[in-house]
Amino acid sequence: MAKHHVSTTINGDPAEFLCDTQQTLLDCLRDELQMTGSKEGCASGDCGACSVMLNGRLVCACLVLGVEADGATIDTIEGVAQGDELHPLQKHFLDEAALQCGVCTPGFIVAAKALLEENPDPTETEVRYWLAGNLCRCTGYDKIIRAVMNAAAEMRGA
């Protein structure tokens, strides 16, 4: 079957790709657009390693078909830093040592950014529940939660 032509805006730039019907948005990002920052940990929406923003909404890219993204605005981990200027979340992840192996980190940062856009002053419990869809097996989450809280404080100017 012929491939589908999909037009999107990714991280603010126009991006087009061809995909098969069954290819997920995650496959398209990784294999068609060579954007491998979003990771596949489960392909079933359980681990959050492929977290992206689709039309401003936090989704698992493994649960969206590439063809569904036609006309959509997508934001990925590749667009979080502005050039070589890191986002406060990225800086605080580094300062807090909130990553060990680092494979879940892009998903956590995308998800945490979505949280702070919706709720700039979350409680620890709110951070923990928002990030409950992102699995980390290395850190025990402690330093991740601290990094998000610290980034939130910095972004509020606190």
Next chain:
Amino acid sequence: MGNEENVGKIIDYSGRQFKQIGTRVVRPDGVEKVTGKANFGADFKANGMIYARTVRSPHAHAKIKKINVDKALKLKGVKAVVTGADFPEIDVNDKAVGEVVVSYYDMAHNTIARDKVYYDGHVVAAVAATSADIAEQAARLIEVEYEVLKPVMTAEAALKKNAPVLHKHLFTQGVEPKPDKPSNLAARSQFKLGDIEAGFGQADVVVERTYTTQTVHQGYIEPHACVASITADGMVNVWCSSQGQFMVRAYVAKICGIEISKVKVTPAEIGGGFGGKTVIYLEPLAVALAKKAGRPVKMVMTRDEVLRATGPTSGGSARVKLGAKRDGTIVAGDMELTYEAGAYPGSPVMLGCMTGFAPYDIKNINAVGWDVVVNRPKAAAYRAPGAPVAAFAVESAVDELAEQLGMDPLELRLKNAAVEGTQAPYGVKFGPIGYKETLEAAKNSPQWKAPLGPNQGRGIASGFWFNIGGTSSAEVMVNEDGTVIVATGNPDIGGSRASMALMAAEVLGIPYERIKPLVADTESVPYSMLTGGSRVTFATGKAVIEAAQDAVNDLRRRAAKIWDVDLEQVEWQDGQAVCIESDKHKPLTIANIAAKADKTGGAISGKANINATGAGPGFGTHICDVEVDPETGHVTVLRYTAIQDVGKAIHPSYVEGQLQGGAVQGIGWALNEEYVYSDDGRLLNTGFLDYRIPVASDLPMIDTVLVEVPNPGHPFGVRGVGETPIVPPLAAVANAVSHAIGKRCADLPLSPVRLLSIIDGK
């Protein structure tokens, strides 16, 4: 290259005030990892690459009668198919002995089945095609005819008299006389100290109970992935994430029957391993397919494949009997462990026998372990392999003993704690160790004094892990501008680049930021053992320190040459050469010396190839507070403190991270994680939804206390830290739950269903 006589010479850092060690610097690979640019196993691509999928057995135990690949080969886009017949046969006795025994015969058969399949998910064939989708379709076209056999799913079933025998060549090791018939009982191991009968004869109080745990998985987030290609002249290239590029190279060479010099392995970033990536699964398949297809082949596992066919660690049962005098002196410890090895021999049961009683000075010990094969995936190493199950049993028994004696469980541990000079049950006498210090720190922790409410309980437990040394290499290369590259052969699984750079910076006396640590491929540094056994910061760190010292000596020689003085007159102070004899020579910085390298003998570097001995054992004590919902059986972890003797924390944040991560893996093991099989041996929970590891909302902050009793076997006092943290939590959690409900919890996991049945007394 450095002065020969200085290679391997260890300098004395005792009493030294560190300038950079112990600081919380940003890890060198950090920006790559927070921006999504770091390349993990599945991120690599090669030109002309095709994709492969596996065909896996749906049966737990079956004979393979026939494999028909004709239909698959006819599908457009299919480039190659391999089955067990495409691999060389390996001698059944071909083994390597390390942290766990590695049988190459078993490894080869585990990679791809030959005449029999031994578990649900066992690979029987693999197919490569121009797209992953076509490969998947082709895999479904491969017809495998099985003669289904009855599976044995538990040690208990495997040891029954008429149980189906998995391996015809498996005769129990470690028993006299040697059995005349094969069985599922792979081996017996035993460790003894003193006189166990006499010991119990002195006891006023005896507790005895059997504890059980289930199969659990390491649960790394990154599935196994690799790319293999063969060059036109027959050289094999493998790119993959693993816990050791040299390990992958050796195993690929062995299983594919290729010389080591023809295999090059380039390490990708590794997305978690915890021991589960100390073995290989996909790489030989990808190599064989790449050879047949003449194209690079990429293989990535699905989560379902990861859970069905990789890892896990053994479920097991542990009977523990402890005897103590009225004053709390433990006089005898008896333990019998039975671990499920999975499809091939080699559960970590012997390590359980060696570690369970290690935190205590008990004069009379008997520990027996049984290694049993069952129709589950072959157990792989998992963080302190073997120790958590034994510690769960022993630390629960110590808790029960404290109840019987009417003693505080912390005081009972303090009374019996192993100290320097204590004879460990596995043969050694401990050097300087900080177990008692972890107990004192627990006693002084805010958590130990925090009040508890209704349905709440507090548990304390300790744990031990050996930590290992082993072969490591390091090269320190001084660049023309005085910056430095530190190359080692160990994948950075949790921040080791930072610790390598910090140690080199300390020795060289230059800022950490001017050092670039490199995880090199198998053709760019000499051999190193894999990343495991909590050995990298200790052993490879020791190699880095020695290589940096070697480079310092080279720098001194260059300075001596520039000044035309004797080498002895040149000292290295704070990153510069200083002439101690005369003040007419201005000190030369590393950059000054590097700039003149051409005129003083060429490139400046240092190297060290060592087999690091003197690893320092690690002891930890954890406190867990829980609240149990008596209606649902749900357990909430309220507070948690992890305390450990870490020797010297090179980068405290990453050391704390090891304690926190290990504690949480242990909490998952204690409360929720377990493999669930159907009666016919199919794994039922093959995804993260059903195999549920702890998530952020399940947990409180994990407080840590780093106790630093220096290890004299390392120049900076380093002990391994990564594995010990998973040893105490099973019992810490179970003891807390036991106190909350007033009944002993001896079977893990304490999932709501199981806990309710304990509460209801069923």
